[in-house]
Amino acid sequence: MNNVSNMKIYKPAHEVFEAIVDPGQIGNFWFSSSSARWEQGKTVILKYDEYGAEGDIRIIEMVEDRKIVFEWDYGQDAHVVTITLNESNDGSTVIEVNEDGFNETDEQWIELLIGNKEGWVYMLTCLKAYLEFGVTTLRAALVKE
Amino acid sequence: MNNVSNMKIYKPAHEVFEAIVDPGQIGNFWFSSSSARWEQGKTVILKYDEYGAEGDIRIIEMVEDRKIVFEWDYGQDAHVVTITLNESNDGSTVIEVNEDGFNETDEQWIELLIGNKEGWVYMLTCLKAYLEFGVTTLRAALVKE
Numbered sequence: 001m002n003n004v005s006n007m008k009i010y011k012p013a014h015e016v017f018e019a020i021v022d023p024g025q026i027g028n029f030w031f032s033s034s035s036a037r038w039e040q041g042k043t044v045i046l047k048y049d050e051y052g053a054e055g056d057i058r059i060i061e062m063v064e065d066r067k068i069v070f071e072w073d074y075g076q077d078a079h080v081v082t083i084t085l086n087e088s089n090d091g092s093t094v095i096e097v098n099e100d101g102f103n104e105t106d107e108q109w110i111e112l113l114i115g116n117k118e119g120w121v122y123m124l125t126c127l128k129a130y131l132e133f134g135v136t137t138l139r140a141a142l143v144k145e
Numbered sequence: 146m147n148n149v150s151n152m153k154i155y156k157p158a159h160e161v162f163e164a165i166v167d168p169g170q171i172g173n174f175w176f177s178s179s180s181a182r183w184e185q186g187k188t189v190i191l192k193y194d195e196y197g198a199e200g201d202i203r204i205i206e207m208v209e210d211r212k213i214v215f216e217w218d219y220g221q222d223a224h225v226v227t228i229t230l231n232e233s234n235d236g237s238t239v240i241e242v243n244e245d246g247f248n249e250t251d252e253q254w255i256e257l258l259i260g261n262k263e264g265w266v267y268m269l270t271c272l273k274a275y276l277e278f279g280v281t282t283l284r285a286a287l288v289k290e
Contacts, residue, residue, distance in 0.1 A: 118262055122270055129270075143152065
């Protein structure tokens with residue numbers, strides 16, 4: 001099973017792409033840090049200091065300003081995340097995040113799916129606020145039980 | 146099964162409460178309109194013009210600046226939503242939304258649960274951006290497939 005989220009951002013695809021791949025920007029809306037600029041074939045370490053979390057992503061495919069595909073570990077499984085950017089004629093961009101690899105035989109799979117949806121919708125809304133309004137401090141405010 | 150989301154907002158509980166119950170504010174972060182000020186015992190019509198959606202909520206219980214409990218129809222079932230505000234000594238507030246009533250025998254229940262999580266996390270992030278930064282136009286940008 002996969003998990004798909006789509007958000008419209010009133011900025012060109014290039015700005016959305018750069019916000020994600022540039023380690024100088026990621027801390028404004030998502031992880032606290034990214035160890036390197038994202039590039040195809042690279043492994044990048046992402047840290048989320050506020051939640052004491054760290055993990056790596058393996059970047060499988062990248063098409064500048066259009067697509068990023070990476071693999072990361074989620075629960076017991078490796079998942080593949082595909083981020084697709086579709087810019088419209090009016091200069092806005094729909095960003096789609098598709099995370100695939102949920103294992104329905106895992107007892108925790110629904111909790112993992114729900115937590116995953118929570119994380120992506122939060123990231124996408126923080127990304128929109130950052131790019132459209134320069135708001136950089138919405139992140140790290142989800143309270144986990 | 147229920148669906149719980151928690152967000153920390155750096156504003157007093159009174160401001161968070163008012164943003165939700167005051168029909169003059171709701172269009173800044175959630176529905177496009179609310180037919181009346183929310184009060185215990187009232188039925189209020191909520192409209193989401195951008196998605197062509199309309200529904201009513203029945204307000205079961207309300208404790209000023211602390212708690213709102215309402216019932217609404219979600220999928221085939223009536224769900225109970227409990228919004229709880231916990232203000233800290235530093236003047237920030239954790240808002241918890243607990244939606245109860247998901248029917249696991251419904252074929253669509255996982256899709257309903259995921260869509261529900263998406264909606265609440267989006268609303269909470271938009272609410273935070275509105276109250277902390279005065280950003281009023283993050284809403285209505287989730288693209289449905």
